[in-house]
Amino acid sequence: MRKMTAIFFAAVLSISLAACENFLDEPGSNTAPSSESLPSQEISVLEEASSSGQDEEVDRENILVAYFSWADNAILAEDVDAVASPSVIAPGNVQELAGWVQEETGGDLFAIRVTEPYPSDWDECLARANQERGDQARPVLQEQVENLEQYDTVFLGYPNWWYGVPMALLTFLEENDLSGKRVYLFCSHGTGGLSNSVEIITEAIPNATISNNIFDCYEEEASSSQGDIQSWVAELGYTSVPEREEKTAGTQLSVAWGENQVIYSLNDSSAAQSLLEQLPLTVAVEDYSTNEKIFYPPQELDTSDTPIASGGAGTLAYYAPWGDVVMFYGDYNENPSLFELGQIVSGEELVAQMSGSITIAAA
Numbered sequence: 001m002r003k004m005t006a007i008f009f010a011a012v013l014s015i016s017l018a019a020c021e022n023f024l025d026e027p028g029s030n031t032a033p034s035s036e037s038l039p040s041q042e043i044s045v046l047e048e049a050s051s052s053g054q055d056e057e058v059d060r061e062n063i064l065v066a067y068f069s070w071a072d073n074a075i076l077a078e079d080v081d082a083v084a085s086p087s088v089i090a091p092g093n094v095q096e097l098a099g100w101v102q103e104e105t106g107g108d109l110f111a112i113r114v115t116e117p118y119p120s121d122w123d124e125c126l127a128r129a130n131q132e133r134g135d136q137a138r139p140v141l142q143e144q145v146e147n148l149e150q151y152d153t154v155f156l157g158y159p160n161w162w163y164g165v166p167m168a169l170l171t172f173l174e175e176n177d178l179s180g181k182r183v184y185l186f187c188s189h190g191t192g193g194l195s196n197s198v199e200i201i202t203e204a205i206p207n208a209t210i211s212n213n214i215f216d217c218y219e220e221e222a223s224s225s226q227g228d229i230q231s232w233v234a235e236l237g238y239t240s241v242p243e244r245e246e247k248t249a250g251t252q253l254s255v256a257w258g259e260n261q262v263i264y265s266l267n268d269s270s271a272a273q274s275l276l277e278q279l280p281l282t283v284a285v286e287d288y289s290t291n292e293k294i295f296y297p298p299q300e301l302d303t304s305d306t307p308i309a310s311g312g313a314g315t316l317a318y319y320a321p322w323g324d325v326v327m328f329y330g331d332y333n334e335n336p337s338l339f340e341l342g343q344i345v346s347g348e349e350l351v352a353q354m355s356g357s358i359t360i361a362a363a
Contacts, residue, residue, distance in 0.1 A: 062151050067095065068158045069094035071095050073117055073118050093159065093219055096223060097225065101230075101233055112172045132166075138171040154181050154184070157188075158197065165201065180209075184210075184213070227299075251266045251276060252266070253342065255360050261347060269340070270306055272342060278299060283358060284357055290330065292329065294327070295325055296323060301318050303320055306339040307339065309334070315343060
């Protein structure tokens with residue numbers, strides 16, 4: 001039932017997105033363009049930069065996180081509509097993503113800012129961006145990166161503007177020689193996706209090595225993408241947060257209601273850590289099928305390095321498509337979207353009786 005429901009929703013979402021189209025996108029989905037959609041010369045550049053960062057020694061002092069964000073490049077009008085133009089209210093979508101990348105990598109942050117700010121009105125900004133695109137303009141920047149030669153890795157963030165990139169980003173790329181540097185792209189957008197942005201950037205810096213592992217997310221999802229983009233950075237091998245490793249191994253979880261208590265032992269996965277960070281919780285427990293109890297944590301769990309759940313009664317798991325934590329008291333079938341968080345230690349006979357409000361805490 002879970003599988004059929006998830007497939008149905010995915011199909012509906014795919015059709016809905018295909019019907020939408022934006023001209024000027026400001027920052028949500030972690031989908032890189034397929035090789036079939038990219039020019040052959042771009043594919044060759046991207047394939048040279050396979051995402052094997054975890055196999056290499058990373059010098060975190062040599063990382064630059066450069067980004068362009070509308071919020072850094074507009075003077076807010078007194079009557080600016082924060083609902084209609086949320087991307088221009090600090091922190092902007094790309095600005096926030098860049099901050100999380102910097103936090104994860106420990107690199108240096110650089111905001112690409114123009115000397116002539118863009119309008120804070122959406123339509124006026126759109127018109128100027130379109131004019132600059134037509135004129136192939138190169139807006140003048142306020143400052144340059146100091147000692148660019150010290151960096152060998154650059155994380156480059158931007159919004160999709162007019163199916164491409166802000167022209168100020170091209171000013172930055174042309175004024176800063178990234179030859180020989182490893183470049184990772186992250187982008188926020190509307191329904192236009194990455195469009196031609198990767199091709200445009202590749203043409204601007206032909207002697208840089210651009211990874212084909214690209215992070216992108218929809219505008220509406222940017223503010224809730226911290227876990228996703230930091231997992232992406234960790235996947236590349238650039239995380240500077242060693243305390244995350246095996247932080248939850250051996251940690252026990254208590255699920256209590258009334259005078260009853262069930263204890264689970266957590267594994268050392270990122271999903272278990274994500275759950276642990278949200279505790280304590282008091283939530284409603286629900287019945288699902290005839291073999292599981294479920295509850296919904298406030299935030300989604302990071303499943304980037306979490307094993308698939310495979311076992312019988314006593315498994316604590318997370319079903320990613322629905323965002324629910326599952327406590328199995330009977331056998332279940334393996335599912336690629338069902339991730340293991342841990343195993344029961346005591347109180348297995350009580351799980352089937354669980355009802356009402358439960359309190360989850362580290363034991």
